[in-house]
Amino acid sequence: MKRWIFGLVLALSLALAGSFPDDPRFDLPVTVKTSVEGDPLDVVLSALARAVDLTPVIKLPAELRETRVRLVADEKPFRELWDVLIQAYGEGKLDYALIDEGILLVAPPEVVARAAGKAAEPQEAVKPVIVREFLPVNYLDPDEAAKLLKQEIPELSVVRVPNQRLLIVRGTPELLDEAKRLLARIDVAPQEEEQKTTEEPILRRFYAVRYLDPAKVADFLMREVPGVKVSQVPGQKVLIVRGTETQQKEVQAILAKIDVAPEAGPPIYQRTFKLSNAKAKDLAKVLSDALKAKGVAAAAGQEGENPPQGGGAQVSVVADERTNTLIVTGTAEQLALVEELIPELDKPVEQVNVQVRIQEVTRSSLNNLGLNWEAAGGNLVAALADAGLQLIFDATRSLAALNISATLNALEKQGLSRRVNDSNITVLNNQTGKIQSGFTFFIRRVVNNQVEKVPYDAGVIVEVTPQVTNSGEIVLKVHTEVSDILERNPVDGDVDKLSKQVSETILRVKDGQTVVIGGLIKNSTKYSKQGIPLLSDIPLIGAFFSQTSDEREDNELIIVLKARRVTPTQCPPSLETPCP
Numbered sequence: 066m067k068r069w070i071f072g073l074v075l076a077l078s079l080a081l082a083g084s085f086p087d088d089p090r091f092d093l094p095v096t097v098k099t100s101v102e103g104d105p106l107d108v109v110l111s112a113l114a115r116a117v118d119l120t121p122v123i124k125l126p127a128e129l130r131e132t133r134v135r136l137v138a139d140e141k142p143f144r145e146l147w148d149v150l151i152q153a154y155g156e157g158k159l160d161y162a163l164i165d166e167g168i169l170l171v172a173p174p175e176v177v178a179r180a181a182g183k184a185a186e187p188q189e190a191v192k193p194v195i196v197r198e199f200l201p202v203n204y205l206d207p208d209e210a211a212k213l214l215k216q217e218i219p220e221l222s223v224v225r226v227p228n229q230r231l232l233i234v235r236g237t238p239e240l241l242d243e244a245k246r247l248l249a250r251i252d253v254a255p256q257e258e259e260q261k262t263t264e265e266p267i268l269r270r271f272y273a274v275r276y277l278d279p280a281k282v283a284d285f286l287m288r289e290v291p292g293v294k295v296s297q298v299p300g301q302k303v304l305i306v307r308g309t310e311t312q313q314k315e316v317q318a319i320l321a322k323i324d325v326a327p328e329a330g331p332p333i334y335q336r337t338f339k340l341s342n343a344k345a346k347d348l349a350k351v352l353s354d355a356l357k358a359k360g361v362a363a364a365a366g367q368e369g370e371n372p373p374q375g376g377g378a379q380v381s382v383v384a385d386e387r388t389n390t391l392i393v394t395g396t397a398e399q400l401a402l403v404e405e406l407i408p409e410l411d412k413p414v415e416q417v418n419v420q421v422r423i424q425e426v427t428r429s430s431l432n433n434l435g436l437n438w439e440a441a442g443g444n445l446v447a448a449l450a451d452a453g454l455q456l457i458f459d460a461t462r463s464l465a466a467l468n469i470s471a472t473l474n475a476l477e478k479q480g481l482s483r484r485v486n487d488s489n490i491t492v493l494n495n496q497t498g499k500i501q502s503g504f505t506f507f508i509r510r511v512v513n514n515q516v517e518k519v520p521y522d523a524g525v526i527v528e529v530t531p532q533v534t535n536s537g538e539i540v541l542k543v544h545t546e547v548s549d550i551l552e553r554n555p556v557d558g559d560v561d562k563l564s565k566q567v568s569e570t571i572l573r574v575k576d577g578q579t580v581v582i583g584g585l586i587k588n589s590t591k592y593s594k595q596g597i598p599l600l601s602d603i604p605l606i607g608a609f610f611s612q613t614s615d616e617r618e619d620n621e622l623i624i625v626l627k628a629r630r631v632t633p634t635q636c637p638p639s640l641e642t643p644c645p
Contacts, residue, residue, distance in 0.1 A: 085144055085147075085163060086163065090117050090118070090143075091117060091142075091143050091144045092142050092143065092144055093117060093142070093143055094140040094141060094142060094143075095113065095116045095117070095138070095140075095141060095142075095143050095146060096138060096139050096140060096141075097109065097112070097113060097136050097137070097138045097141075097146065098136070098137050098138075099134055099135055099136050099137070101135075102133070102135075103133035103134055103135040104133060104134055105130075105131075105132070105133055105134075106125065106129060106132040106133070106134050106150075106154050107123045107125055107130075107171075109134045109136065109150065110123055110147075110150060110171055111123060113143070113146065113147060113150070114147075114169050114171075116143065117143050118167075119163075119167065119168070119169040120167055120168050120169065121169050121171060122168060122169065122170045122171065122172075123171040123172070124171070124172040124173075124176060125159070125171075125172075126158050126159075126173050128156075128158070129154070129155070129156070129158060129159065132154055134150065134154060136150075158173055158174075159171065159172070159173060159174075160172065160173065160174040160177045161177070162177050162180070193237050194237060194238065195235055195236065195237065196235070196236065196237065196238055196241055197233065197234070197235045198233075198234050198241055199226070199231050199232070199233060199234075200231070200232045200234050200244070200245065200248055201230060201231055201232075202230045202231070202232060202248075202252055203230070203252055203254075204252055204253060204254055204255065205251065205252050207225045207229075207230050207231070207232060208225060210232065210248065210251070210252065211223045211224070211225050211232055213247075213251065214232070214234070214244055214247065214248065217247055218236075218240055218243055218244055218247070220236060220237075220240055221234060221235070221236040221240050221241075221244055222234065222235040222236060223244075265309040265310060265311065266309070266310075267307055267308065267309060268307070268308065268309065268310060268313055269305065269306070269307050270305075270306050270313055271298075271303055271304070271305055271306075272303070272304045272306060272316070272317075272320055273302060273303050273304075274302045274303070274304060274320075274324055275302070275324055275326075276324055276325065276326055276327065277323065277324050279297045279301075279302050279303070279304055280297055282295075282304065282320075282323070282324070283295040283296060283297055283304055285323075286304075286306070286316055286319060286320075289319060290308070290312050290315050290316055290319070292308065292309075292312060293306060293307065293308035293312045293315075293316060294306070294307040294308065295307075295316075330396075331396045331397070331398075332396070332397070333394060333395065333396060334394070334395070334396070334397055334400055335392065335393070335394045336392075336393050336400055336403075336404075337390050337391065337392050337393075338390065338391040338393065338403070338404075338407050339388070339389065339390050340389050340390065340391065340407075340411050341411055341413075342411050342412060342413045342414060343410055343411045343412075344386075344389065345384035345385060345386055345388075345389045345390060345391055346384045346386055348384070348391065348407075348410055348411065349382045349383065349384040349391060351410060352382050352391070352393075352403060352406060352407075352410075353382050355406060356380055356382075356399070356402065356403075359402070379395075380393065380394065380395030380396070380399040380403070381393070381394040381395065382403070391403075391407070414493045414494050414495075415493075415494045415533050415630060415631075416491050416492065416493055416494065416630075416631040417491070417492055417493075417494060417531035417533065417539060417628055417629070417630055417631065418489065418490070418491045418492075418628070418629045418630075418631045419489075419490055419491075419492060419498060419529045419531065419541075419626060419627070419628050419629075420488075420489050420625075420626070420627040420629075421486065421487075421488045421489070421490070421500050421527055421529070421624065421625070421626055422473070422484070422486070422487045422488075422624070422625040423484075423485040423486040423487075423500075423502060423525055423527070423622060423623070423624050423625075424473050424476075424477075424482050424483070424484055424485065424622070424623045424624075424625070425482060425483045425484075425485050425621070425622055425623075426476065426482040426483075426621050426622075426623060473623075473625070482623075485502050485525055485622070486500060486502035486525065488500045490529070491631060492529065492530075492531055494531065494532060494533050495530070495531075495532050496530065497528055497529070497530045498528070498529050498530075499526070499527070499528045499529075500526070500527045500528075500529075501522060501524065501525070501526045501527075502524050502525045502526075503522065503523050503524010503525055503526070503548075504522075504523055504524055505520050505521065505522050505523070506520075506521055506523060506550070507519065507520055507521070508521050522548075523548045523549060523550065524547075524548065524549070525545075525546070525547055525622060526544075526545070526546040526547075526548075527543065527544070527545050527546075527624060528543070528544040528545075529541060529542070529543055529544075529626070530542040531628055533630060534573075537575075537576055537630075538573055538574065538575055538576070539573070539574050539575070539576060539628045539630065540571065540572070540573050541571070541572045541573075541574060541580070541626065541628055542569070542570075542571050543569070543570050543571075543572065543582065543624075543626065544567075544568075544569050545566075545567070545568050545569075545582065545624060546565070546566070546567045546568075547564075547565070547566045547622055548564060548565040548566070549564050550564075568582075570582065574628055576628070576629060576630050577627070577628075577629045578627070578628070579625060579626065579627040580625075580626050580627075580628075581623060581624070581625050581626075582623070582624040582626065
């Protein structure tokens with residue numbers, strides 16, 4: 066009984082498909098306003114149905130899913146507005162039916178009709194038929210094809226056969242047909258863009274290169290125009306280009322833009338500058354660095370070398386060491402700049418005359434006489450106690466070279482000192498002069514099972530490096546070294562012990578001022594043997610008739626330096642006799 070009543074009510078409701086019953090709520094005014102771009106059709110229909118308390122069930126056909134509605138309606142009757150939307154956007158493929166006065170079904174007419182049959186006899190509903198088929202994939206990636214089918218047909222079951230280009234598809238016959246149609250559209254052979262190019266005939270043309278290097282242009286064209294082949298005609302500035310008509314046109318366009326005449330710059334001149342004092346090789350580098358610092362591209366080289374090629378603004382400075390001459394190539398402005406710099410740089414290097422006297426004084430004599438030397442930046446203090454000679458040398462009172470020489474000579478005559486070296490050297494500014502007083506011996510050295518004798522200098526070595534300041538003072542860098550042999554191996558003569566003292570100091574003195582450096586100790590040991598003649602030479606018992614003694618002697622070296630600037634009209638003076 067209940068089943069019969071339910072079927073009767075549903076049949077009456079479906080009888081009203083395509084129209085609404087005579088109910089006041091379907092005539093109520095509603096307002097609809099979509100976005101400027103429009104809203105989907107199912108969204109607009111759902112919102113409109115809910116405006117009159119209906120529950121919409123909407124299933125649009127595939128061709129209407131992308132339909133968008135642009136509508137602005139204020140206070141329009143629901144019934145009229147609904148019919149307009151169905152007729153205007155349904156395109157005859159859409160129908161609706163009111164079910165149980167609360168559910169509104171919107172679907173294609175066959176779906177609405179099928180829903181009517183199923184609703185009349187729900188107990189006889191038949192499950193859909195599921196079919197399984199194997200679909201081959203020819204060109205696409207099988208995983209990507211399966212993913213795309215699932216995305217477009219969610220109701221379909223798609224699985225890839227492992228290690229094969231096959232898809233297992235499960236679904237209704239309708240869904241399988243739709244999957245086959247979709248796969249046939251997307252699984253096609255890819256279209257290669259280069260196919261058109263290969264189909265075009267290959268042409269060979271000749272192009273003249275007027276200004277650029279043809280070999281470099283050929284490499285450039287093959288990088289810029291893929292697929293084209295470019296070669297150079299031997300011995301000529303002509304390129305052979307093989308390619309399609311499209312490639313030939315592209316090559317022509319590139320050559321027209323890059324193979325142009327260089328911009329004409331200012332005229333280039335060349336001059337030679339003979340140097341009197343500076344070395345051409347050194348001055349060429351200095352000039353190049355100075356021009357670069359001023360913003361001028363410069364290249365330095367020697368005679369026979371090609372300077373790097375550059376733009377029109379580059380200046381070339383080449384040094385001829387044989388004639389000590391600079392060859393400068395550049396614009397008139399650049400040559401004028403070089404001509405202005407050369408007189409400032411090609412100046413004679415100032416010379417400094419350094420007088421060096423090395424005096425050796427025994428410490429025992431100094432201690433016995435009470436003589437005390439102290440040297441500090443040009444000060445020399447000497448005091449001879451309990452003697453008739455009183456000499457004081459101080460930088461604040463007198464530092465005359467004659468007085469110092471006289472004092473050293475007096476000590477030497479009395480046997481209290483010995484003159485080791487008295488030299489006079491002239492050194493260029495910022496160059497090093499060397500004075501050596503001593504001897505050279507050889508030290509054995511075994512290298513790769515071979516015995517070598519290496520020379521070694523011993524004695525007193527003084528190296529002086531003067532630097533003349535802008536104020537006229539002289540900065541002296543003095544390196545002193547005192548060395549001597551203490552013990553020798555009596556068997557092979559090798560040195561077993563060597564004494565060595567090294568000191569370095571930097572002093573600032575005035576022109577002609579004398580400085581004294583002291584405190585360098587030279588140690589020596591003297592061995593002596595005394596005994597009764599003949600008896601002292603008898604083996605074993607000779608020691609009872611002889612006596613052996615050794616005497617250790619400590620000597621102090623005093624180095625007297627006098628620095629003086631030398632001009633071309635001056636003669637280098639000595640410690641004994643100044644220059645007139």
